[in-house]
Amino acid sequence: MTLLARTGSGEPPPSAPRPGRHRLLPYLLLLPGAAWLLIFFGVPLAQLAAASLYDPSGSLSTGYAMTWAFGNYPDVVQAYWPQFLRSFGYAGLALVLALLLGYPLAYAIAQKAGRWKNLLLVCVVAPMFTSFLVRTLAWKTILSDNGALVGLLRDVHLLAPDGRLLATPFAVVLGLTYNFLPFLVLPLYASLERLDPRLLEAATDLYASPAQAFRRVTLPLSMPGLVAGTLLFFIPASGDYINAELLGTPNEYMIGNVIDSAFLVRLDYPQGAALSFLLMAAILAVVFGYLRRAGTEEVL
Amino acid sequence: MRTPLRPLSRRGLLTGTLGSAALLTMGGSLAGCGTNGAQQTEAGCVSEDLSGTEKKLAFANWPQYMDVDEKDESKRPSLDEFITKTGIQVTYTEDINDNNEFFGKVQNQLAACQSTDRDIIVLTDWMAARMIRLGWIQKLDPANIPNVQANLLPSLLNRPFDTENRISIPWQSGLAGLAYNGNVTKELRTVDELLTRPDLKGKVTALSEMRDTMGLLLGSNGHDPANFTAAQFDDALNKLKKAVDSGQIRKFTGNDYAPDLAKGDIAACIGWSGDVIQLSGEDEKVRFVAPDSGVMLYSDNMMVPNKATHKSNAEALINYYYEPAVAAKLAAYVNYICPVKGAQAEMEKIDPELAANPLIFPDEALLSKSKVFMALDEKQEREYEGKFQQVIGA
Amino acid sequence: MRLSRWLADRWVMIVALLVLGYLALPILVVAALSFNRPSSRLSYDFNEFTLDNWRQPCATSDMCDAVVRSVQIGFLATVVATVLGTLMAFALVRHRFRGRSGINVLIFLPMATPELVMGTSLLALFVSAGVPQGFWTILIAHVMFCVSFVVVTVKARLAGMDRRLEEAAMDLYANEWQTFRRITLPLVLPGIVAAALLAFSLSFDDFIITNFNAGTTVTFPMYVWGAAQRGIPPQVNVIGTAMFAVALLLVGLSSLRGRRARRANLLAGPPGHLRRSS
Amino acid sequence: MTGMARETPAGDLRLANLTKRFGVFTAVDDLSLTIEQGSFFALLGASGCGKTTTLRMIAGLEEPTTGQVLLGDRDIARLRPYKRPVNTVFQSYALFPHLSIFENVAFGLRRRGIRSVDDEVTRMLSLVQLDGYGNRRPAQLSGGQQQRVALARALINRPQVLLLDEPLGALDLKLRRQMQIELKRIQIEVGITFVHVTHDQEEAMTMADTVAVMNAGRIEQLGAPADIYEFPATAFVANFLGQSNLLAGEATGAGGGDVAVTAHGTRFSVPAGRSRADHGPVHLGVRPEKLILVGSADQVPQGHQHVTGVVTDASYVGVSTQYLLRTGWGTEVSVFAANSGASERVPVGSEAVAYWDPRHAFLLPRDAADTDRTSPVLDEPVGAPS
16 A cells, blocks of 8 residues: 555655665754653653662661562552552543543634634633643632532532532542643644545535534544544543642542652652552553554554 | 654554663663662761851741731841841742652752752751751751750750750741631531531541641540550541541641631631631631640741751851841741740730730640650651551542 | 524534633633732632732742743743754654654653652752752753653644655755755744744643752742742732733734745645643 | 756756666666657656656656666766756645745745846746736645646756656646646747656647656557557557557468458458567457448448447447447447548447458457457547547
8 A cells, every 4th residue: 555655646755765865864863852851851760660679668768779679569559559540530531521522622623713713722722821730729719619600509409508519529520621621632623623524525415414424534534633632631631640639639639649649758769669650551551552442553 | 644654653652662661671770779878977978167258048948937028028127137237148948838848859969968059948847857867957056046045935945856956946836726717617626526527527627747637636535646656646547537538528738728718618627826827817707726635836947958058157047036026026927936035025016916826925825735746766757657648648 | 493503503613612611711710810909818719909919010029030930941941842852853754763663652751751750750860960950950851841742743743744845845956954944944833833832831830840850949830839838929820811811922923923824834734733741 | 056057958868777666566667768858758657657756766856776867978866856957847736835936936046046036037927827926825826827836936947857747637627738738838938858747648649749658667658649549559558548449369370461360250350560469369459439330231341340239338429429339249349430420320229330441450469368358438538539
């Protein structure tokens, strides 16, 4: 297929790089950035990997000995699996919500907004310039027990008279959805913008109902953006702890909170490091599994 | 769909991940010999004092823990006066938000006997104790801080982690007790009420500082927070856990409970006297309660960390803030317990009402109820902190 | 009947506007609070309208220093990360070379790593290397976590670009450098600008990694975090609102200016898009 | 731009043993041909036959695996594209979207360091009839206008060779005709070598002096359009260039200036001069317009040959009527009858006879497994008189 495309007159191929001439060029281009990442991300991560295998009975004042304590891993799983599950549960729930909210938004901006397209797009991006903390604190104000929103919900009996929004799983999921929604919308928008509306007309012409046209045409064609957006949403959301901390209660704490506490409060570095690596591994596993299901080869 | 290249494919990700794992293992084996202890000794980590030649001082403190001019919030009257008087240029930063977080920021330097670029840091008792235990703090020269020797409140003298009063000098003190908002709930008297009263369900917060929350709970069980056993600790912790599991306690907080308490989103909490006094100033229905089972007395202490190069300048500042008139000026703004004897008399001149406030100048009755949490060694600290963290969700 | 028809035609747009409202809600609260004279330091409730906060945004000591510092760091980090990331994106899109998947993972992993982990482990590196923390260590950290996002954003734009335009330029006597300067760069520029905006917002907003590597330097998010512990001064809301307004203005202006170019770019493939994580 | 003697003609363009492989796939296979200086040369072939790759090797956008590209005596096969006196009009036009029409056209001149380009560009825009369009952007132009910009952009450099990569493919029929004529006019005016790649046989025949038909990386036949059409070299050419009726048969040897052929039990003959084989399996080919349809064998004139069958389809296409005649052995033969009014229309279902002058037939060698071939009736009767 690709071979045909190469020589087909319809699609002139990109010129093949000239061997020899550019052999060193890619490395030169990569060198500064890759070196930066290797030194300031790779090396610290390697040290952290080592720390996750330190003797858990060490301490700050005596230091930690390297005992290749692989047992740290099962230990933290046993101690913190509920938080792991909760992290992925909340992030997954937030993802579903974000998809329900973000897909129509991206679709509307890409296909329906006409000359308002840019303005709407700016409205999606601009909140990111206001501090994360300021925004999350604003949510605290909005969801507050004595705020207008809760009052309204109580009046229409959607909430019990003593019900609340703040400090519930709902608030945490809402916060996660809110904070990471732009990451989902933007790649999705980029994908949907390329969608030719004539394809949908063709589908309806071929007896597809709007729902079928969406499922058979729009959705598959927006897949690259959907995959990228889903990952960019899910990855940071599952590692987040600020939302759980500010909008939740201890019963909503996620694995990020546990890592935070391991490093900062309990000073249990082997555990903290092991938890961090487990989180990364879990995220990678989810990413692999998801990509397999999504049936796409492209990640980002 | 045109895919002119495959930026990162699943297969690529897999091989790449395996490759990186190999790289990590290599890097890891470099760090494979473990880490050295963080413990320092006076002989092993010697700090130089350049105060003679450098009239400078870097002072790191908590936010809003220093008096500011009401008309011009960029001016700090008491600090400016010190600068004028001594000619020592003070760089004042408010970058301590949390004991643990700050410890995380400076521990690497101090463990390696490197400078933290700060000459004075202000930390709470237990954290001060930990740092002193690790040998990270310089001893002050008693001759340079005569005001401290003369004016430090007797109840704060000779604390277990600083028996000579020359390592960590209280900046401000405070009480951890109960607080409630009378607009949304009725009066509250005991810790047990806080943890069990049904009308408070989901409207209660406690402090994430283990010593404050657990100290009050130990007291409520009739045990002494200054001297308890592991079993007693577990008892108190179980009590806390029940309150968490039942949903009575909504959250464990730092200072951020205060706006919620003022608003009535939370009805009652374990809180700190200074915050509650400020809230009472706005709304007298917000009240601080010192339960009969005891309140926790804590201090935030000035310390000169290792490798800080302006110890004498720091001593000059510490001594200055132990002048009663200066201390009164500061206390009038920050509303915490003033650790300086004689400040109350000075306060009469500034604001007689504050001078009469037992939460700033505590009377004997209150002081007799107040306890200081037991000093923990590293092992105990880790064990108790670990258990506590598990209950509070992290 | 007519209403349901109308709804059926427009429900996507209606949902989109509702979602935009959801996105804007907290900003509205922040904007409102920026005109508030709070009843006390510890109260976030709207008390009384005032313009004082806007008249004297720097009345609170240190806050404006922190804002200026954040802007400086954001600017420098943006420049460095954009240059490094763009170079990498070019290498990845335009060249075949060995070690490609390794590089891809190196770029992917920082986006999948919890910030706390990056912050603490980078601090450990600085300390063991004896590097004093401050402005420059913050800058290094910011460049580190921004690079990946720049690469991803520029790559998307570059991949969507028609290589034939460059061939045409070469055919018309432009050598490699001239082709890059006259054709490639102008066409990839929207992607690079988007990446730069993204990098700036990431840098300006970062708290966790910065906090660990800041030494005694205080950035705006650190200031907010600290202030949140003891009561946020209303001027913080002024800065938040102003940043939002500036962003709106900036992107609005660039989209106005770019409107003509964008129309022309239809041939060159899809516009670059933003991707971000925090 | 050293060593580029633009004003003096460099001579013929010669491709010598040019081969290009992509991995295991051979796109161009040992191609050799000479394109005379100043000629209009068309490279014709189906998608994927290697014609575009050949063009890209001449332009310098693809490096040959082996072989030479000679311009006069100089081998330019390994020169960078911007060092060749060769310009290309791309299939997609590849106009720079961020530059105005004026700057698009001036691009090449500016790259060669020429400062005052105004006159030249204005002249060139007027040559392609786009006066006054200089300030627009490519996206604001119609397809035909864009095509002319692409042409102007290349021509302004007075290249020694101009490459045209299916430049008319995206245009509608009327515009295409117009542009074909215009291109031809310009080519005569500027007198440079044009190499035109296309899959449209009519376009190739209308415009080119010489046509090369390419198939699977090789040239099947090269020559003047009329020669190729009248006497194709292979079955592929016979069917790619216009339509042909090819009857599978066995040649039984030459004699008396004719080659005898047996097909489906009937004996035919073809003049030896129009036979590319005189033994073994062959295709006997006749173009549909060379066939004449009559009611019965009596009406076949002396010296002509015929087949008999039933008319299964008659399509009226204006200038002609196209019939399908099912022969006794089941093959359908295509017949075009000019609607000159000289003959009556034959109804579908009636029996009819198609005859031809043997001098219009041709004989091609055939793979033994190959059977009859008749092109289907096309929507657009290519090769039919129009």
